[in-house]
Amino acid sequence: MYVVTPHGWAAMLGDWRGPTPTLPSGDVLMDCVPVVQEAERLLTDASDVLLTPEPRECLLCYVSRMVDAFGCDCSLRFATRYRDLRAPRATSLERRLGQVGGFCDCEIFLNGYGMLPRYWLPGAVANNGDATDASSPDPLPQCLGVRRGSTQPCGLWHRSRRC
Ligand SMILES: [Zn+2]
Ligand SMILES: [Zn+2]
Structure with a gap:
């Protein structure tokens, strides 16, 4: 010893x-x-980098990534952050999201938009073909990209049929 x-x-x-x-x-x-x-x-x-949309990342991929990581605080904080950083002239963004039932970040996905089934990852789809969590496969597929200044979703997303 x-x-x-x-x-x-x-x-x-x-x-x-x-x-x-x-x-x-x-x-x-x-x-x-x-x-x-x-x-x-x-x-x-x-954390600054984490909170910043990636180049060409679309609004929905960004908000979905942020809500996954930080949760929703019942406001459009990430949607408006994206707008402020990427598309400051999209002043009607909140109204447009409200029209599809998206009054907060998570409602955009609950009511407004879903990921196209072909982009669901195997783990996100149950054996019977139902998505276990259609709105947020984990990890999310890479954003397909949008032009700078756009608040449109990329090709991963479509309007939910529920609306
Ligand atoms: Zn919410
Ligand atoms: Zn995207």
Whole structure:
């Protein structure tokens, strides 16, 4: 049995001791602090990136991805965030979404739009062919892309028949 200290090691039983192996000295441990700060900075950057629509990502893929990750707060916070970032001139967005029953982010998918069945992933479709969660296969397929400034859904989405 040995004791290892920052200054060396010694055997608990017997006289063996020596300068190596050594634990990192206090100086080395201090070096970890900037690394931790760097990680925190990266995390902050990452959440900004996470909350930003990808290039050409459509409104619905973005909102669906955000609601999956952060939930719905009963407002159109992600839809309006997309609009503000990508299509600031689409001032009628809330009204248009309201017309399809989308008065909050999750209602866009509950009432307004669903993913076309051919894009459902195998895990999202039960044996009898019914989608277990048609609106949000996990993970979502890659957005098919829309032109910049558009608030139209990409080809993954169609208007739900329920409306
Ligand atoms: Zn909601
Ligand atoms: Zn899309």
